[in-house]
Amino acid sequence: MARSAISSIRSYYPNLSKLHQKIADFVFAQPQMVSELTINQLADKVGVSTASISRFAKAVGYNNFREFSMDLANVTTDINRDTMFKKIHPDDTPNEMAEKTFQAMIDALISTQSLLHNDRLEQIVDQILKCRQLAFFGLGGSSVAALDGYHKFLRTSINSEYYPDFDVQLMQAAKMTEKDCAIMISHSGENQQALTVLKQLQNNHVPVIAITSYGRSSLAQRADYVLLSLADQVNKTSDGMYTLIAQLALIDSLFTIVAVKLANKTEAVMDRVREAIDRTRT
Numbered sequence: 122m123a124r125s126a127i128s129s130i131r132s133y134y135p136n137l138s139k140l141h142q143k144i145a146d147f148v149f150a151q152p153q154m155v156s157e158l159t160i161n162q163l164a165d166k167v168g169v170s171t172a173s174i175s176r177f178a179k180a181v182g183y184n185n186f187r188e189f190s191m192d193l194a195n196v197t198t199d200i201n202r203d204t205m206f207k208k209i210h211p212d213d214t215p216n217e218m219a220e221k222t223f224q225a226m227i228d229a230l231i232s233t234q235s236l237l238h239n240d241r242l243e244q245i246v247d248q249i250l251k252c253r254q255l256a257f258f259g260l261g262g263s264s265v266a267a268l269d270g271y272h273k274f275l276r277t278s279i280n281s282e283y284y285p286d287f288d289v290q291l292m293q294a295a296k297m298t299e300k301d302c303a304i305m306i307s308h309s310g311e312n313q314q315a316l317t318v319l320k321q322l323q324n325n326h327v328p329v330i331a332i333t334s335y336g337r338s339s340l341a342q343r344a345d346y347v348l349l350s351l352a353d354q355v356n357k358t359s360d361g362m363y364t365l366i367a368q369l370a371l372i373d374s375l376f377t378i379v380a381v382k383l384a385n386k387t388e389a390v391m392d393r394v395r396e397a398i399d400r401t402r403t
Contacts, residue, residue: 310338
């Protein structure tokens with residue numbers, strides 16, 4: 122959990138007020154120092170009230186400032202604003218660009234993993250295990266992760282569905298019931314077509330598992346379960362690309378847990394799938 126405090130702040134940052142973003146920027150710059158301050162000391166240094174600090178801690182997912190401060194104390198000393206928002210420059214060598222790209226992907230995985238909690242994973246997996254049908258929803262760049270999830274879960278005994286077209290996704294959502302389960306993937310959590318599908322799912326009382334990058338997005342606020350996929354920004358346009366790596370890792374994690382719990386059934390399904398594919402290669 123060494124990076125959860127920083128990761129949590131970043132997931133909420135775009136939707137924070139200007140005042141709370143000011144506090145967040147101060148934390149980003151000196152996380153270790155901030156973790157050692159009392160709420161009064163931090164308020165004095167930032168130039169805000171203690172009530173603002175308290176509201177900030179709650180706005181980024183904590184019950185109170187003490188809980189936030191304790192989590193922030195676990196942040197390693199080499200995590201600072203420069204490394205989190207490292208830029209790729211035109212005068213970088215190809216090897217330097219590749220190194221920064223790899224590092225951004227590694228950071229995305231570490232940040233995402235730091236926000237996983239065992240209890241929440243158990244709840245999500247239980248929901249998947251008991252569903253009649255598991256449907257994946259994702260549009261645009263998120264369709265890649267949705268297709269990957271569908272492809273993975275085809276190897277289990279759970280009935281899975283995914284359609285890339287928005288209209289078909291909407292029809293798919295209209296047919297689902299409370300006995301089913303939906304995994305909805307959206308980097309921003311604000312895609313209007315995705316939210317239209319979400320509304321239909323909720324009208325049918327379908328449990329929704331959201332995978333998104335922003336904890337205060339419309340999707341995250343309205344879903345039954347949320348998994349945050351985070352990425353250290355290289356620049357604004359590439360942020361979604363690095364988040365995709367985290368999305369895929371979350372889906373792989375869910376698949377692995379489900380497959381292990383359904384070991385006997387999964388092995389039987391995978392044997393039949395392999396046999397079917399092998400017949401096409403002879």
